[in-house]
Amino acid sequence: MLPMAKRGDIGGAKAVYRDLETYTDYVVLREEGPPSRNLIPLLNDLVIDGKIVKKFEDSKTIRENVINKLKIIKNLQPKISYGV
Numbered sequence: 727m728l729p730m731a732k733r734g735d736i737g738g739a740k741a742v743y744r745d746l747e748t749y750t751d752y753v754v755l756r757e758e759g760p761p762s763r764n765l766i767p768l769l770n771d772l773v774i775d776g777k778i779v780k781k782f783e784d785s786k787t788i789r790e791n792v793i794n795k796l797k798i799i800k801n802l803q804p805k806i807s808y809g810v
Contacts, residue, residue, distance in 0.1 A: 736755075738755045738756070738757075739755070739756040739757075740753055740754065740755060740756060741753075741754055741755070741756040741758075741759075741760075741767060741769060742767070742768040742769050743760045743761070743765035743766065743767055743768065744765060744766055744768050745762075745764060745765055746764075746766065747764075748802070748805070749798070749799055749802045749804045749805070750804070750805045750806070750807055751768065751804070751805070751806045751807065752765060752806075752807045752808075752809055753806065753807070753808050753809065754809040755809075758809070761809055
């Protein structure tokens with residue numbers, strides 16, 4: 727059975743990419759890949775088939791990353807672009 731969209735939704739797995747210069751986020755179908763080369767993926771697999779595939783960061787590192795990103799976006803207007 728194939729995944730099917732509910733009314734008004736677009737079916738299929740999605741991927742989200744961010745342009746770090748403008749903080750514009752792009753939502754696209756996962757199999758399409760990023761709309762341009764200078765985008766980073768925001769969604770990464772942590773567990774696949776019950777196995778941990780990425781090391782988790784400690785809370786201090788996460789906190790520092792969040793504070794740095796908040797300083798950057800303080801003067802920006804984040805945007806979302808839907809490519810699906």
